[in-house]
Amino acid sequence: MRYYAYFPGCSSSEGGAKAYGVSAQAVSTALDIELIELDDWNCCGSTPYSSFEELASFCLSARNLALAEKTGFDLVTPCSSCYVILNRANSYLKQYPHLRAEVDESLAAGGLEYRGTVRVRHLLDVFVNDIGYDAISAAVKKNLNGLKVAPYYGCQLVRPSFGFDHPEMPESIDELIVSLGGEPTPFPMKTRCCGGSLVISEEELSLGLIGKVLKSARDNGAECIITPCPLCQTNLDAYQKSAGKKFKTSFNLPVMFFTQLMGVAFGLVERELGLKSCIVPVEMVLAKYL
Amino acid sequence: MERSTRTDSFVEEVSAIPGGEGIRLCIQCGTCTASCPNVERMDHTPSQLIAMARAGMKEEVLSSNSMWHCMSCYLCTVRCPRGIKQTDLMHAFECLSVREGLSHSRTLTPAMYRSFNDFVYSLGSLPEAGFMTWYYMLTNPLRGIRLLPMALNLRKQGRLTLRARRLTPEGTKQLRAILNKAEELGGMS
Numbered sequence: 498m499r500y501y502a503y504f505p506g507c508s509s510s511e512g513g514a515k516a517y518g519v520s521a522q523a524v525s526t527a528l529d530i531e532l533i534e535l536d537d538w539n540c541c542g543s544t545p546y547s548s549f550e551e552l553a554s555f556c557l558s559a560r561n562l563a564l565a566e567k568t569g570f571d572l573v574t575p576c577s578s579c580y581v582i583l584n585r586a587n588s589y590l591k592q593y594p595h596l597r598a599e600v601d602e603s604l605a606a607g608g609l610e611y612r613g614t615v616r617v618r619h620l621l622d623v624f625v626n627d628i629g630y631d632a633i634s635a636a637v638k639k640n641l642n643g644l645k646v647a648p649y650y651g652c653q654l655v656r657p658s659f660g661f662d663h664p665e666m667p668e669s670i671d672e673l674i675v676s677l678g679g680e681p682t683p684f685p686m687k688t689r690c691c692g693g694s695l696v697i698s699e700e701e702l703s704l705g706l707i708g709k710v711l712k713s714a715r716d717n718g719a720e721c722i723i724t725p726c727p728l729c730q731t732n733l734d735a736y737q738k739s740a741g742k743k744f745k746t747s748f749n750l751p752v753m754f755f756t757q758l759m760g761v762a763f764g765l766v767e768r769e770l771g772l773k774s775c776i777v778p779v780e781m782v783l784a785k786y787l
Numbered sequence: 788m789e790r791s792t793r794t795d796s797f798v799e800e801v802s803a804i805p806g807g808e809g810i811r812l813c814i815q816c817g818t819c820t821a822s823c824p825n826v827e828r829m830d831h832t833p834s835q836l837i838a839m840a841r842a843g844m845k846e847e848v849l850s851s852n853s854m855w856h857c858m859s860c861y862l863c864t865v866r867c868p869r870g871i872k873q874t875d876l877m878h879a880f881e882c883l884s885v886r887e888g889l890s891h892s893r894t895l896t897p898a899m900y901r902s903f904n905d906f907v908y909s910l911g912s913l914p915e916a917g918f919m920t921w922y923y924m925l926t927n928p929l930r931g932i933r934l935l936p937m938a939l940n941l942r943k944q945g946r947l948t949l950r951a952r953r954l955t956p957e958g959t960k961q962l963r964a965i966l967n968k969a970e971e972l973g974g975m976s
Contacts, residue, residue, distance in 0.1 A: 507913040511952040513941065537958035539911040544859045545900035546907060548881040551804055553969040557907070560965055581859075593805045599972050606968035607961040656861035657872070664865040690824050690860035694903075697922065698895040699856070702828060735941060774944045 499627060501618070502568040503532035504561060504583070506576035506727070507540050513735075514576075514727035516771025520756040521575045521620055523769035527636055527760075528628050532573060535564055541582040544694065555596060556603045558586030563604060563611040575620040575756070577653035577726035578693075583617045584659045619654060621725045621755065622661045625669050630676040638764035639786045640678035646758065647682040647719035647750075648674060649710065651729040652690050664688070670723065670755060677762040686713035691732040701743075707732050708740040711748045721751040721782050723758050730754055734776045751779040761786050797845040800883065806875025809867075813837045819863035819873045829853035830893075833863060833873055836880070849884040853877075855896040898926050906951075911962045914951035 509518035525532050538561050546554035561583060565572040574580050590597050591613055604610055624633065648670035656664045665688055671681035691710055692703025711733060714722050724730050734752040741747045753775060760770045761783055772779050772787075780787070801807040813834070820832040830851040831839060840848050857877040864874045884891070891897050902922040906913055919938075923931025941947040954962065 507952065508915070511948050511950070512913070512915050513946040515945065515948075537955050539954060539958070539962050540907045540913050542907055543903070543913075544878075545903035547878045548854075548900050549885050549904055550970070551878070551882045552972060553966050555805075556965050556969045557962075560962060581861075589805045596805050599969070602972060603965045603968040607965040609961070609965070652858075652860040652862075657864045657874070664861075690858050690862075693858045693860075694899070695825075695856070695858050695896060697919070698899040699828070702825065702856075706824060735937060735946075771945075774946050776940060776944060 498529050498531055500531050500533060500570055501573040501623065502565045502570040503534045504538055504565070504572055504574040504579060505534065506574055506579040508727035509575050512727070513731055514754070516774040517575055517727055517730070517754040517756060519769065519771045520754060520760050520765075523765050524624075524756045524759045524763065525620075527763050527765065528624065528632065530623070530628070533568065533570070535561065535568070535572070538564060541579045543578050543582060547582070552596075552599055552603070554582075555586045555589065555600050558583050559590065559600045559604055559611050560607065560609060562587060562615050562617075563609040565615045566611060571616045571618050571623075573618045573620055573623055575725065575754075577619065577651055578728060580617065580619045580659070581653040581657070587613070587615065587617055588659075617659075619661060619725065621654065621669060621673075624759075625673060626661075630672055633673065633759070634676045637677055637762045639762055641674075641758075641762055641786065642678055644679040644782070644786075645682050645718050645720045646674045646679045647684045647714035647717070647722045648687055649684070649714070649722050649724040649729060649733065649752075650688045651724060651726045652688065652693075654725050655688055670725070673755065673759075674723070677759060679758075682714060682717045682719040684714055684717055684719070686710045691729050693728055693732075696732050696736060703732065704736060704740045704743045707736050708744040711737060711740060711750060712744060712746075715748055715750055719750065721753060721758075721779065723753050723755040725755050737777055749777065751775055751777050751782050753779060795843075797843050798841055801840060801876070801879050804875075804879040804882065806872040807879040809869065809871035810837060810840060810876060812869040812871055813841070814869060816868060818866050818868060819871075822862040822866050824860060824862070825856045825858060828856045833877070837876070840880075846889075848880060849887055850889045850891070852891060852894045854880040854884070855891060855894040895926050898922065908966060910951055911954040911959055912952045914948070916947050916949050917951060
């Protein structure tokens, strides 16, 4: 059994990507991993806080890092945005002594201190590097038998690089798909931006980006898409109909979290997967595995 | 002889923000601009913004819409041959623009970020339903109403919880103390 401190992030805990959190836990259990949720964690602040209040945004991360340090485990998150924000704070605190001094003083006001020993990991990194593709293959009960899956990495899993996979041509999800018996779709847009949270404030612009990603996946023969990011999943799934309208087409491509597809291949049940929460229905594509 | 000019002081201000120091290294090759998925919407391209900042055009830079169109995809950052962290530079411009109290009539992104941050500050977590409702009420209620069918659909699929996740009372107090201290120190914001 391997143990990790777990930072679900707002979206995967009580938010729109709850199914991600649920399936992440279920798949981890199947792989002999225990994700121990960090007590009383707070929102990482994501991009909006870093765009308004630099110091406070680092403090939001620092509190979580300080809490994680007490556990002695690596801090693992399934959310690509939390992954970048926490990692960025972690490395900048080492790199900039004047920032470190101010963050230390702020943390002390809350009775906390951070020594800088935590490693921040993405859940995908833990699966493919700590557990490995062979062990994942060994846990497969329902081989995906050539299911054509587009691996959508999005931006922040691989950029800016925190040492996990290539920033523009990553392979880890492709290999994961192979280890489940599926066939990764060649997918030139696999690390292009979906618009992130700007889908709220600049919807037209984001729909253009979402449409391009969906079109690339479909034109290359994908039957479905998997992603390691709550915002990517929401944009490609919930906004798929609107993007289709803009591109005068109907994409009809189910978009799942990579943990959900792993769960399907591991033979887990709906309660542990949350597939019903997908807006574009997955049943047609997954019928032979469920 | 040492002389402080308008140019120097803005570049220094930007350089003092973590990740902003790279502004001095730019060779104007334009790789960031060519990599940006949103550049057509920007008043000035990322490389122009750097050149303007170095020419001391503080107000023009900070009141432009450019940085608010950055989606933090980090393509520019990983491609820059000088190792400049452009995404961080964009964040630095955003923070300075907020600090200067400049208005941004041509983009709703600052209002969206502000709604987000208000929730994070007061709750320590982000309830998506509350945040979206608050943002559309402040900016464009009509658009909010038109999005209702999608919201209801998300709700039906169990993806729009109305109840916010709360920290323990001690956790909330602790976080508040930390953030208030940060605001008081305010060095970089």
